[in-house]
Amino acid sequence: MIQMNVKCHKLAKGFGEGEALVSKDPICFYLVEPKTSNVREKGHHLEGKSVAGKVLVFPSGKASSAVQMDGLVKLLLNKNAPSAMIVTDVEPVLVGSAVLTKIPLVDRLERNPFETISSGDFVKVDADNGLVTIAKK
């Protein structure tokens, strides 16, 4: 098994690990069904896939400021939140929502995460020490 350590920048503190789920599209967590944790946005790259316990890799958050936080809190209350998140573009609404729901969030990986991480890889995100560890599937 190939294992790889990649440095990153902390956006929201903490440690989380799990199976990677890579999305080409930005994510609005209001459009994820809280009870099943499945993405319900029509035409989304992850439509129908579950985010619970996953390490999500996606470009950025999107949509109005109120709904992003609401989506993550509903997932959290249903014990369906992702275990960590890796993004390439940073925006304040997602950062604030991650900090408050205590989901580790990082950006600025030394290697492009979309080229380095595939869905199904096992990924550890150590935001506090700025380190992402990837075990290829």
Added chain:
Amino acid sequence: MLKGEHGSGTQSAMELLVAIGEAFDAPRMIPVTRAHAASSGQEGDLYFVEILAKGGATCKIMTTTNPIVDFEYFQKFINISDEHQEASVAWKTKDCYRQIGAIMSWSCIPYLAENIPEYGEHVAFSESSATPYVNSVIGALTNRESIQTALAAGVIGATPEYGLHLKENRKGTVLVKVEANLKDGYSYSLLGQYVGKKITSGIPVFVGIPKRPTIDQYINLCAMLNVTGAIPMFHIPGITAEATTEEEAFAGNIPKDKIIVTDHELLETQEELQTATGPIDTVILGCPHYNLDQLAELAGLMKGKKLRDEVSFWVNTSATTKLLAERTGYVSVIEETGAHVVTDTCIDMFCWNNLREKTGMTDSPKCAYYRRFGPVKMGTMGECVAASMKGA
């Protein structure tokens, strides 16, 4: 504050601001003198404001609130206990805002009456129309805040110095050439909807807008730019606060992109959200909340008419606006047709759930986007009135 010597609520607010500051490499905190929290009365909103309220935090600066729901008004029409889950979250949320000493404005246009920043003032304003309005039209400085970051700034009286608080980040990035005929507030909504979706982020510079937009036209443009996209600011050279010429708006930036908007794009944009064309059963106006000018215009259109029996007609506005509209006589003209003038309420709330099966009509793409009713028809304020009245 981080150690909790001012209580756990203030500590949580400070922790959030520090985390945001670190994430954006802000060198320091700077004072802000006003905040507006885009309170939504939903679980995500309650989660943080309850931490603040239970932890004894109070607002240190003027902090206004967004619409949630006017319980007293709606209990006349719906059985609130049918919506127990959503209603109790909304009720608790409103109570937490009261506890932390926020201003009970329940308005999404606070920048017109309850909480007006000055040119050059550093503030923290969330809410889709509010962020671009105070940055662009007024020339105050705010980032695109979430409810929580705006609330934290309200409690602490400071925000991390990054993004739009720095002059170099307020330059235009995209040139938008307007060739469409912008004849009313509705066409400005469609312009915002189209440009927001097309460019998704950055700071557009609009050229070709023939004259100074009216307040309601600005509100519509701001709201839609920041709903279909994440656009916190724009320039209209010679008109908005920070640029007298196109060169000044870009301030040395080379535009990343140039787009042209004609009547064709606006028409296509209207079709995107429209899912109904025939007769309608309900109309919702006032998303964002109608201002006094719009209530005056609506009263003029409705005077002496009656709603068709099967149509319900709802107009949302702020409490301060309604008070003036009552004194001036607009509200009685509107209500005599059978329509409702509602305060304190957002269109994305449980109180509209009984319209789920209805065919709705609105002049607001934002209302259509977050809609609580069934199929939706889009049109101007005048077209909404015409589609609802007897003898039409």
